[in-house]
Amino acid sequence: MAIPAISLEETLVARAQQGDRGAFAELARLHYPGVLRVVYHLCGNTQVAEDAAQEAFLRAWLHLSEYRLGGLLRSWLYRIAVNAALDMLRREARLAPMDLEDLPLADRSPLPEAAYIEQERVALIRKAVAGLPPASRAVLVLREYSGLSYQEIAAALEIPIGTVMSRLNYARGQLREKLQFQLTRHSELAEVENG
Numbered sequence: 001m002a003i004p005a006i007s008l009e010e011t012l013v014a015r016a017q018q019g020d021r022g023a024f025a026e027l028a029r030l031h032y033p034g035v036l037r038v039v040y041h042l043c044g045n046t047q048v049a050e051d052a053a054q055e056a057f058l059r060a061w062l063h064l065s066e067y068r069l070g071g072l073l074r075s076w077l078y079r080i081a082v083n084a085a086l087d088m089l090r091r092e093a094r095l096a097p098m099d100l101e102d103l104p105l106a107d108r109s110p111l112p113e114a115a116y117i118e119q120e121r122v123a124l125i126r127k128a129v130a131g132l133p134p135a136s137r138a139v140l141v142l143r144e145y146s147g148l149s150y151q152e153i154a155a156a157l158e159i160p161i162g163t164v165m166s167r168l169n170y171a172r173g174q175l176r177e178k179l180q181f182q183l184t185r186h187s188e189l190a191e192v193e194n195g
Helices: 008-017 021-043 046-062 073-091 112-130 134-145 150-157 161-194
Strands: none
Touching (some): 021 073, 046 073, 073 150, 112 161, 150 161
16 A cells, blocks of 8 residues: 655645744745735735735644644635634724725726726726625635635635535625626726727
8 A cells, every 4th residue: 555645735734833934934935825815805905915914824823733734724724814804804993995006907908998997897896895794705705716616615714515605605696786787887888988
C-alpha cells in the first residue's frame, strides 16, 4: 500500500503549526488574494477589506493549532475571513459602499461614456450586494466571486448544504428584485447616450 504524498500546503501547515513563521507567511502569500477578494465583496470597501484580510490571517495564525491536516485550508481560511469581515462591518457605524472612483473598470473601452456607464452598472450591483443580509451576502460572495462549491461553502461557514442553497437562492432573488428596474433603466439610458 502506497503512502499518500503530502502536498506542499500540508507541509507548510505542519511547519507553521510547529511555530515556523516563514511557513505561515508562505501560506498567507498563497491565499491572500482569495481571502482579500472574499472580504472585499463582503465589505465593498478596499480599506476595510484589507484590514479584514489582515485580521483573518492574524486569527488564522493564532488558531492554527485547531486546523486539522487533510481538510481544505482554503475553506478554513475563508470561514475565518468571512467572520472577520462581518465583525468589522458590525463595528463600522455604517456600511459605506466603495466610492465610484475606486471601482475597477470591467470594460476598458476607449469611449469614456462607455466606461462611465459600465462603472455605474458595477456600482449598482455592488450596492445591491452590500444591502443583502450578512448571511446571504457571505454565501453569494463565496459562490459567485470566489467560485466555491456548495460543499466548500458549507464547510467554510459551518452550515448545512441545504442552508447554503436556500441562502443563495434568497440572495439571488433579492438581487434580481433590487436590480431589475435599475439595470433596465440603466441600459435604456446607455442606449440613448450611445444612440
